[in-house]
Amino acid sequence: MSRSAAAQRRASRGSRREEHARIARERAAAAARQKRIRLAGAAVGGVVLLLAAMVVVKLSLPRSEPAAAGPVPSTVVDDLLHVPTGTLDAVGRGKVATLPTALTGRPALTDGGKPLVLYVGAEYCPFCAAQRWGLIVALSRFGTFTGLGAARSATDDVYPGTATLTFHGATYSSPYLAFQGVEVATSERRGNSYAPLDTLTAAQQAVLAEYSSNGAVPFVDLGNRYVMTGATFSPSVLTGLTHQQVVTSLGAPDSPVAAAVLGSANAFTAALCQLTGGQPGDVCTGIAAGAFPELRHAG
């Protein structure tokens, strides 16, 4: 055996050892990589499982239900339904954030031959809570409400527990106007929403679907000559107030509550006068009704 052949064998054995070592290193690296990927998968999977578990627990928990509003003193409703004309005049435009939008060329919305005012809201909704005050004051100048009850918006929503009155169970009579007030839900938690209350008729549903984006509330349609989705003022004005405090504040025209609620009422009054042809005269020719000239001459 020659010396060179032995050297060749030694070199070959060394090369095989290096090859084996390289393969071993690659296998170790691949195993480490797999381990790291499994670790990453476990971390991501753990987060997803944790989030899913929270959703499952949430869905299986019983909901706490807020206490219902107590009975409203009769004087509150009486005072609200009979706000002195002088106070409404003194407030004038007051301080309102948004106004009803005038429609043109739409068929009149009527009920029993009278222009129909349709309100759609929900008792849990704080913006509905704000909107009702001004609407009630305005409509009371054209007719008479009976059966208005106390309510508060949901205590687990924004502007929690905003004092208001509910149209559920109330009736309205007027020689000039018809009114339909629909409260689609209470402020009592039911599952992930609130307990349903009034059901919209097909006609009411059609009006809501036509003018209110995504069924948002409060929605008001004034005879199809004005519509409004949302409140005329922010519920923040009413934060922390009882029903009695709200009504008491209405007696002071320079108070923020009066500026918001009675300003809203005067805006609705101006619009309603367009529906009634200026009737009754003492309301529609008054200072308060003239505070919103932009709401005249609709449709």
Next chain:
Amino acid sequence: MPDEPRRWVAPSTVALSAAGLALSTYLTIEHFRDPGTLACPATATVNCARVTTSAQATLLGVPVAVLGVVFFVAMVLACLPFAWRDLRLTWVRAALAGVGVGFVIYLVYAELFLVGSICLWCTAVHAVTLALFAAVAFATAARGVPRPR
């Protein structure tokens, strides 16, 4: 020595970070803007106003939407191609992604158990953050991590 990052890593993580930044910017604008529509949504469960005006919408006085903007700006920078090539940023990027998803867990808890409503815009941010965490985790794991010196 860690491998080069895969081709999909930088574009996908930058895209996710940019999407998160856009959503957080929108939520920040909404946080500081007066409510335009004084209305309630048709359903009570999905209620962005309720979530974004809750006590949990700020942390130590800072709106969480602003924290989201800061987070996604940092993630955009940490996920640019040059940043993926810089091994020194590996742990920084992974830690950022971990902090982000940890905050998401807290915010989902707050929405479900403290506020009682969810906001779809916030949920979109949470989904993006989770996807970003997954992308960073798998990309870092596949590439290998430098050993701390």
